[in-house]
Every structure is written in C-alpha cells, then in structure tokens.
Amino acid sequence: AAGLPLGVDDKVTLALDDAEAFPKEGNLRGATMRTEMGTYHIRPFGQPCIEGFFGGSFARELEDAGDGAIAAHSIDEIAGFLGNDIRRKLKPLYESRWAHDPFARGSYSHALPGHAGDRAILAAPVDGRLFFAGEATSPSFFTTAHGARDSGERAAREMLAALRNP
Ligand SMILES: Cc1cc2nc3c(=O)[nH]c(=O)nc-3n(C[C@H](O)[C@H](O)[C@H](O)COP(=O)(O)OP(=O)(O)OC[C@H]3O[C@@H](n4cnc5c(N)ncnc54)[C@H](O)[C@@H]3O)c2cc1C
Structure with a gap:
C-alpha cells in the first residue's frame, strides 16, 4: 500500500x-x-x-x-x-x-515509480482469511470505478473459493 x-x-x-x-x-x-x-x-x-x-x-x-x-x-x-x-x-x-475528507484522505491511487507491480501484491489474499478489493488492486483499470467494481467481484470469488476449500 x-x-x-x-x-x-x-x-x-x-x-x-x-x-x-x-x-x-x-x-x-x-x-x-x-x-x-x-x-x-x-x-x-x-x-x-x-x-x-x-x-x-x-x-x-x-x-x-x-x-x-x-x-x-x-x-x-x-x-x-x-x-x-x-x-x-x-x-x-x-x-x-x-x-x-477524513474518511477518504485522497482521491485515488497512483503507483510510485517502480511500484506498478505492488497492485498485484496488494490484491493477493492473506492466509486465505483477508481479501482486498478497490481500484488500487486492479491490474489494468486502477483509478477507475469499473476497476473498483471488478476488483470486488474478484475478491468475492476468492472468498467463495476459500470457503469451499478451507
Ligand atoms: C474527482 C474524481 C473524478 C473521477 N472520475 C472518474 C471517471 O470519470 N471515471 C472513473 O471510472 N473513475 C473516476 N474516478 C475514480 C473512481 O471514483 C474511483 O477509482 C473509485 O470510486 C474507487 O473505488 P474504491 O471502492 O476502490 O474506493 P473508494 O470509493 O475510495 O472507497 C473506499 C471506502 O473506504 C472507506 N474507508 C477508508 N478508510 C477506512 C477505514 N479505515 N475503515 C473503514 N472504511 C474506510 C472510505 O470512506 C470509502 O468509502 C474519479 C475520482 C475522483 C476523485
């Protein structure tokens, strides 16, 4: 992050x-x-x-x-x-x-030079228990509403898969 x-x-x-x-x-x-x-x-x-x-x-x-x-x-x-x-x-x-805005503290993410790959790291689940969504985790559509939406679907799929295969 x-x-x-x-x-x-x-x-x-x-x-x-x-x-x-x-x-x-x-x-x-x-x-x-x-x-x-x-x-x-x-x-x-x-x-x-x-x-x-x-x-x-x-x-x-x-x-x-x-x-x-x-x-x-x-x-x-x-x-x-x-x-x-x-x-x-x-x-x-x-x-x-x-x-x-204390509940936003900024508008949307930008990758620092050399950190574009951090989006994939941020998107990865932790121990099959913590799942991350949001535009910052989107590999191609970061900074956008559709990137945020798609990332939610991706995180939900990961959660369902973790529940099926604990
Ligand atoms: C001026 C502007 C113009 C834009 N124009 C476009 C456009 O034309 N097209 C487009 O596709 N996108 C546009 N965007 C980008 C788009 O709005 C964002 O990429 C998208 O809303 C991000 O969604 P998100 O769910 O990842 O994050 P957010 O919508 O930022 O949601 C994060 C939520 O987490 C909450 N939160 C933060 N910290 C905590 C905490 N500790 N505990 C609990 N809750 C917390 C925040 O209050 C917020 O509700 C624009 C953005 C701005 C600011």
Missing part, C-alpha cells in the same frame, strides 16, 4: 445563469505551459452549470487554501478567458476536498 499512495483530484460545480448562451458539452482550458490550472466542462449533460476539474499538487494546494478556494480560483480563471462579465453569471454550488 505504501507504494500506491492516494493522489488528489477535485471537482467544483458552478451554477451558470443565462446558460442557453453557452454551448452544451463545451470545454474550456487556457493554460498549456503550466500545471496550476483547471479544465472546465461547460453545461455537462446540458445542465446549467460549469464543472471544473483540478488534479495533483495544485489541487492539494487549493484544498489547503480552505473551503471555497477551488470555486474562487475557477471563477477567476474563467473570467480570465471570457471576461469579467461572466463573474455575475457564476455561483459556487459545491466543491470536493477529498484530501481533507
């Missing part, structure tokens, strides 16, 4: 007034030469909102800056792209702070 620590990914949702003036399923990103940036999904599923996505050390930095920092940064960055008039159309609805 030490070779597969949790990284940080966060999302923010901003309500968007006058949404019909904006394209459905649009994408907005401005910075190409720095990592201190968000990417923005305009009107996902046609909804009147913009969803911002932040990752890595910058997401952690914004989380550390306190509740509301991700939304404030998003509004500033979007205003930088589209002009200050957009500010009055945007209202923060919700932002995640996964690294600060």
